[in-house]
Amino acid sequence: MPLIQSKLDPVTAIHDEVLEPGLGWTHELARGQTLRIVDLEGNQAVDTLFYDLADPANRYSAVDTIRSQGNLYLTAGSVLVSSEGDALLTIVADTCGRHDTVGGACSAESNQMRYALDKRYMHNCRDSFLLALARYGRGMGKRDLTHNINFFMNVPVTPDGGLTFADGISAPGRYVELRAERDVLVLISNCPQLNNPCNAYDPTPVRLLVWDTLPAAS
Numbered sequence: 001m002p003l004i005q006s007k008l009d010p011v012t013a014i015h016d017e018v019l020e021p022g023l024g025w026t027h028e029l030a031r032g033q034t035l036r037i038v039d040l041e042g043n044q045a046v047d048t049l050f051y052d053l054a055d056p057a058n059r060y061s062a063v064d065t066i067r068s069q070g071n072l073y074l075t076a077g078s079v080l081v082s083s084e085g086d087a088l089l090t091i092v093a094d095t096c097g098r099h100d101t102v103g104g105a106c107s108a109e110s111n112q113m114r115y116a117l118d119k120r121y122m123h124n125c126r127d128s129f130l131l132a133l134a135r136y137g138r139g140m141g142k143r144d145l146t147h148n149i150n151f152f153m154n155v156p157v158t159p160d161g162g163l164t165f166a167d168g169i170s171a172p173g174r175y176v177e178l179r180a181e182r183d184v185l186v187l188i189s190n191c192p193q194l195n196n197p198c199n200a201y202d203p204t205p206v207r208l209l210v211w212d213t214l215p216a217a218s
C-alpha cells in the first residue's frame, strides 16, 4: 500500500467545504481538475459514485476497474474505469492506502438484513444518493445507482471469498486525491451509518477540496 502525498496547497483550492455525515453532495469536475477528500476524524466511510458528465449512463464500474488493474482495492495509481471502458479519474495521492469498492452502499434493505428489522428506517447512503440526485435535477434516479466506492473503508476479502467489515485503517487527516480524466459528475453520500464497526459507530464530517489545475513542477 504505497502512500503518496499531494503537493497541492489548500490555500489555492477553488472549492473547499466540509460535508457533515448524513448529507449527499454532487459536484461537476472539469477534465484536469483535482478532488481531495479528507477523512477529518478518521475511519469515515465516504460512499462515492462517478459519471461521465456528457453521458451519465457511462459511469464508474467497479468490475471493469478491478479487472483492468488486477487488484480488488483502490489506492494511488488506480484508474477508475467506466462501464464503457473509459478512464474517468485517476487516484493521484493517497495517505490512507486502501479503499473498498466491493462492499456497496448501505440502504434500508441492508440495514434490515445486516442489523435488525427495526433498523430499516434509519438514515442510509442509498437514500442520500437519491435525494442528492433529485436536487441535482437531471432526471437521474434509482437506475443510476450501481456499484460505488467506499473511500477510507476497510473491507478485506478473505481467501475463501468472504467479505469482512474490519476495523478501519484510516486516521484523522488522511486523504485521497483524484484527477478527472474527463468531465465527470461526482456523487457522494457521507455515510450516516450508526450500526457498522467500520466507522466505530460514529459518522463524522469530511472536507472536500477542488483544484483547477496541477501546480507547476517544483
Ligand SMILES: [Zn+2]
Binding pocket: 045, 047, 105, 106, 107, 124, 125, 126, 191, 192, 193
Ligand atoms: Zn452508508
